[in-house]
Amino acid sequence: xxxxxxxxxxxxxxxxxxxxxxxxxxxxxxxxxxxxxxxxxxxxxxxxxxxxxxxxxxxxxxxxxxxxxxxxxxxxxxxxxxxxxxxxxxxxxxxxxxxxxxxxxxxxxxxxxxxxxxxxxxxxxxxx
Numbered sequence: 001x002x003x004x005x006x007x008x009x010x011x012x013x014x015x016x017x018x019x020x021x022x023x024x025x026x027x028x029x030x031x032x033x034x035x036x037x038x039x040x041x042x043x044x045x046x047x048x049x050x051x052x053x054x055x056x057x058x059x060x061x062x063x064x065x066x067x068x069x070x071x072x073x074x075x076x077x078x079x080x081x082x083x084x085x086x087x088x089x090x091x092x093x094x095x096x097x098x099x100x101x102x103x104x105x106x107x108x109x110x111x112x113x114x115x116x117x118x119x120x121x122x123x124x125x126x127x128x
Contacts, residue, residue, distance in 0.1 A: 030079040
């Protein structure tokens with residue numbers, strides 16, 4: 001099993017243990033309210049895992065952020081579904097697009113950014 005997926009399971013399970021049922025838009029749902037940085041610390045997960053674990057949980061539609069925390073305000077998360085290994089694998093099965101020929105994918109991306117920047121500059125001149 002992928003280590004990142006294991007961390008996703010661990011974090012979700014802990015959020016589920018500490019969640020409470022609330023009524024939102026007429027439906028009873030599980031909501032976790034707390035400080036995720038403290039939760040990760042309690043689970044002995046290194047801080048760098050925070051971003052990747054939460055990104056994966058959102059990508060698999062396991063959690064949805066209802067309110068962003070900060071300072072003394074805890075974040076609020078809707079618990080949708082427990083992480084499933086097949087869903088995790090499916091979100092990572094998409095191959096990175098490549099193109100044969102002279103341009104690599106990275107060069108193409110840089111060119112797209114340059115093109116968008118040029119278009120944005122034209123718009124800013126017209127507006128400003």
